[in-house]
Amino acid sequence: MYMNYNEFKTKLIDDLENKLNNEFDISFNKIYKINESYDAMTISKDNIGININLNKQYRMYLDNSYDYAYQRAIHIIEEGFRNKPNIDMKELYDYNVMKNKLFIEIISIKSNIDLLESVPYKQIEDMAIVYRFLLNNDNGRASILITNQILHTLNIDENTLHNDAIKNAQIINPMIINDLSEVLSEMMNEDYSTKERIFIASVADKIHGACVIAYKGFMEQASLKAGGDFYLLPSSIHEVLIVPDNGHFRLEDLQVMVKEVNENEVDEIDQLTDSVYHYDHKEQLFELGEKYLQRLNT
Template sequence: MDYENFKEQFVEDVKEKLYEQGTEVDITVNTVNKLNESYEAMTVKPEDSNIGVNIGIDKFYGAVEDGTSYEDVVDKAVKVISDGFENRPQIDVASLTDYDQMKDKLVMEVVSAETNKEMLENVPHQNMEDMAVVYRFVLNSDDEGRASILATNQMIENMGVTPEQLHADALENAPRIKPAEIKGMGEVLAEMMGVEQAEMMGLYPVRPEDEQIFVASVPDKVHGAGVLAYQDFMDQAAERAGGDFYILPSSIHEILIVPDNGKMRLSDLENMVKEVNATQVAPADKLTDNVYHYDSQAKIFELGEKFVERQSERGEQDIERDEKESLLDDLKAKKEEVAKAPKKEAVEKAAKSKGGEAI
């Protein structure tokens, strides 16, 4: 059975099975654009509700191709949909168009601009080097999951809100809803494996001055890379890092901060990011393969390669300035020598007073 035939039959059988269980539904098939990915989904809504459940058709088709029986796949889909109906959050649909209510749920996320190029055409955003800051309304978030809506151009237009106002409100609300957390790697490892185990392995505690890597995210560890867009985050990170630092995009959920203390080269950090992204980060969670740098004195956030270029240009300017200063010093010294030397008229007078002749 090819994909198109599977999709048509799958939609019909899922709808019929739900009807047999006493649930009448409306089903549509559409493309769902999510951050870092898009997929064809079956959107299932109870007839008396505007809130439904999306399930990716390709995943169920893949299960059939891997040997799972078609009947079991249909049963699995029906269970996923039924569980989604039962556990869906209670949402006041009318409030979704009321910006005065929704802005208090507004957070920021950072994604790859290149990977999400098509989606960003329909989404308000601000560029941040090769990343993009996007905005999301978090309706519900707990141990059971998260219900949220990505802000779109059409949505905020219906709300009567400009992208500039959206950004300003997000800057104010996001740090309150999802505050930034910056922890030393030793502390993070102690939380993961337990303090006793970390102490036995000599990983914890670590003196602040010896900490070489910090982890930045948010309390629920969901889209924690969004802290990069927070107004005071860079200065907070600079304080922990003791000055300038590199930023390694571990994933869309967290970033790593490495002090720029001369112990790590940019090329080594770039290779590290690329290797981890290729072997340990799911495509849906990938941010970018690049490394970034923050100059705490000049307050400049930029790609690592731009920082290196800027440093190189600064070095050339320093050399040129030193050469100019050296030339000026030479000219000044010669001028002083000339000023100290006897004037021609004075030499002639002295010679004549001794009965001689100036040559």
Template sequence: MNSEELKDRVKDDLGQMLEAHGIKADISEHHVEKLNASYEALSITPEGSRIGVNANLSAICDAIEDGQSYSEVVARAADSIIAGIENTPEINVEDLTNYDEMKTKLAMEVVSADRNADMLQNVPHEQMEDIAVVYRLILGQDSEGRSSVLVTNDLMEQFGVTHDQLREDALVNAPEIRPSEIRGMSVVMTEMMGPGMIPEIDPADEQMFVAGVSDNIHGAGVIAYPNFFEDAAEKLGGDFYVLPSSIHEVLLVRDNGEMTAKDLEAMVREVNATQVAPEEQLTDHVYHYDSKEHVFEMADKFEERQAERDADERDSDKGSLLDDLKAKKEEVAKEAPEKHAKDAVKKSRGGEAL
């Protein structure tokens, strides 16, 4: 069967599975444009409800076309849809247009500005180098996942607020509902692998830290929080590099002269290419925070700025040395006539004594 026939079959079979589970729902196909991803989806809305769930139809069909068992793939999709419907939080739809209610649910997330250029035209955002900060409403969250809505220009207009107001409220509320965490890499690895699996490291010797939020979902947005960089600089003891591990977290590496931006960027590119799903990638670049100047920038920009600063200091030192030599030369030149006159007097007096 062709792709359209496969989609129709999946849609029909999912409908039957849901009915067998006691769920009657309207199932419609539509195209979803999401940050960092787009796909064909099925929107499943139970009868009598105004809120439904989406199923990634493209992913379902791709798995089947790649040779996976049709029945197993569709069964997994049905289980996921049922879980989503059963765990949908109670939401008063009227509240979705009430900004005073919704602003307390504002979170901040980050995505690649380049990869999402088209989408960002319709989404209020801020720019941090080539990273875009976007705003999302977290409607509900549990062990099965979360329900959220990306704030678009249309939604912002429905709220009747300006971009500036949205940003100000997010800066207040995001750190409250999703506090940032900065943990040493050894601590994170111990939690993942269990005690005793890796050598203990003194916190003062920790070179790499993980920054995100407690649920590890879209936590890289903490870099946009007020005072995040200042707090991180205090914890790390000065300047540091920022590695975009994924949209879920970032890595902070002490700038102690042991690694260059080029080395770190090569590492990020390799990890993105081999270990991070495309829809979860942030960027391939490395960033740097200058704790003295309070500047967040691409790491290569920092190194260029540092090189210029070092060159200026060398020129300044060179200028000081030349000034010292010039002053000494002038002093010697000034002393020469006086010395000549004194020598002449001595010779003259010496002649008279003979």
């Protein structure tokens, strides 16, 4: 018999509670993550919490069966505790230790309004820098998003957090700027040349690499690659494109391209913004493309 979302959620919660047999603490809340939010059932034990995305489980039920969604939830819980990061809670609240694990991510303000109410951040045009602690980097990056509550517990101010995070991020996640044609040639195992020299920038592990635009020295290095002023296109949260402002590209065309790529090729969870940005190397000014045009016309 078909179940609506509330009926499914009630049954799944009851079945999971019976399966777990009071060995875990169970709570329910709304989880806000980068570019997404969902209803969560949180399974906790020994300061480790595993979130079950109830909205996602319901989609699994609709696409497959209730038993499939239930078994997947059990698998998430078992795997989550089996592969839990080794966290020393005393270290977590010792800033002198944790500041060496700091790194940054850059996200859309518009797509993360609710999330940004609970975390410290620094605005760059229509984007926001947020801060994380790296827990381990062995099997994918495990990290903790720094919330206002964590910041208060650490007893530091936002400027200290920002400056330390920028400095340390460049150590543990160094930036890389490559010629796009060379990257494509390597991926396709054949010569792939482009009419215009376009560059792609990210971090070493290519995870949330768009953050490089906040690194010290990035704009200057990108300007050297581009031969002066450039447009910056946020192809995703993982990388950005550097397009020389040499008169061969119109801002309006680039804006259309970014919007179309986001709509047709980039998963919503991986999107940064639909905006195009511009860097004026003489003024050392990074701004939205439309602001640049307005400045030119005044």
